[in-house]
Amino acid sequence: MNQKTDLKNLTLPALEQFLQGQGKERFRALQVFKWIYQQDAQGFDEMTNISKALRAELTESAFISNLEPEAIEEGGDGTRKYLFTLGDGHAVESVLIPIEGRNTLCISSQVGCAMACEFCLTGSFKLTRNLTTSEIVNQIMAVKRDLVRNPPAVFSEGGSCLVNNDDSEDGEGENMGSPAAIRNIVLMGMGEPLHNLDNVIPAIQIMIDGNGLQLSNRRVTVSTCGLVPEMARLGREIPNVNLAVSLNATTDELRDRIMPVNRSYPIKALLQACREFPLPGRRKVTFEYVMMGGVNDSLEDAKRLLRLISDIPNKVNLIPFNEHEGCDFKAPTKAAIDAFHTYLIDRHVTVITRDSRGGDISAACGQLKGKLEKNIND
Numbered sequence: 001m002n003q004k005t006d007l008k009n010l011t012l013p014a015l016e017q018f019l020q021g022q023g024k025e026r027f028r029a030l031q032v033f034k035w036i037y038q039q040d041a042q043g044f045d046e047m048t049n050i051s052k053a054l055r056a057e058l059t060e061s062a063f064i065s066n067l068e069p070e071a072i073e074e075g076g077d078g079t080r081k082y083l084f085t086l087g088d089g090h091a092v093e094s095v096l097i098p099i100e101g102r103n104t105l106c107i108s109s110q111v112g113c114a115m116a117c118e119f120c121l122t123g124s125f126k127l128t129r130n131l132t133t134s135e136i137v138n139q140i141m142a143v144k145r146d147l148v149r150n151p152p153a154v155f156s157e158g159g160s161c162l163v164n165n166d167d168s169e170d171g172e173g174e175n176m177g178s179p180a181a182i183r184n185i186v187l188m189g190m191g192e193p194l195h196n197l198d199n200v201i202p203a204i205q206i207m208i209d210g211n212g213l214q215l216s217n218r219r220v221t222v223s224t225c226g227l228v229p230e231m232a233r234l235g236r237e238i239p240n241v242n243l244a245v246s247l248n249a250t251t252d253e254l255r256d257r258i259m260p261v262n263r264s265y266p267i268k269a270l271l272q273a274c275r276e277f278p279l280p281g282r283r284k285v286t287f288e289y290v291m292m293g294g295v296n297d298s299l300e301d302a303k304r305l306l307r308l309i310s311d312i313p314n315k316v317n318l319i320p321f322n323e324h325e326g327c328d329f330k331a332p333t334k335a336a337i338d339a340f341h342t343y344l345i346d347r348h349v350t351v352i353t354r355d356s357r358g359g360d361i362s363a364a365c366g367q368l369k370g371k372l373e374k375n376i377n378d
């Protein structure tokens, strides 16, 4: 068994502790951390400002893990889906969504998912295991490498599909992003991030560390189906991260049925947790609402939705249901989407209806499956 420590599982303070435990000076941790995240060092030999003796010692006690995509698929709209096979043979996917030179990366937090939402493909596979911190940050690092090798063409049609692509709030609106940089991270891939907080929190700390992946905390969004106690913990431990909540229903009756988590934390408790979540300044909770034809797409639903969220700083993401095999829900009609969208807009709600990016490569919301499904359906 490999007893060596994977340094990509450690935040900077944890790395300091690890090295101090080996009698090393504190500043060594910063050097090593920067090599890993800013230089993408794959091994200790690359760390040329560290003595050979220390490098040899580190090689004995630690290693730097890595992920390389096993497959990359690119859709007609520039969306890229990355398949990663993990050390134990399980697989997860990440999705890169480039819009006007601004890249959003959607990453996975678990292999499978325990939440069993009725409409979600990942949910139908049950939970296999949590991703480690290193497996979460390595998705980002692998995609960064791919972007440098192969920057996406700049698509200018300006799809309006993203959580958190709302640049009007930060004064950087006019700047084009760099096609080779990742601007936003959303934990909206496979898994329920709040069901794996022990590994997700250090991963976010590494993402937003100025010596680490150097992402702004306002560009990291955690999406949850509504694990109320964990929402409070996330808020306590990383108060400035963006919160997205998959609401998807406006009555407990329906939500109990399509999202079993609601039986433990019903809508009222969920909304209270949203009110208590420490969002700085003018930031808003994103409410995701997967519209399913004939299920939750009526004007009555739109009215109830507005009533539920109106006293919380909010924006709404309408996601037309993406159909997948083995699931009877249907996409809503365009008329239903338009009516729902218009009802909210007319009442001054910020609404984004996601176009289905990545649909042609099964990279759209709720379609990620790793390699699991192949074994079942092929």
Ligand code: SAH
Pocket: 119, 120, 121, 187, 188, 189, 190, 191, 192, 193, 223, 224, 225, 226, 244, 245, 246, 248, 288, 289, 290, 319, 320, 321, 322, 323, 324, 365, 366, 367
């Ligand atoms: N577990 C987290 C993050 C993963 S799901 C969460 O529930 O928020 C990311 C989003 O995709 C959620 O809003 C979910 O409701 C939505 N989703 C799941 N299956 C979908 C499907 N088939 N079509 C459209 N959206 C889907």
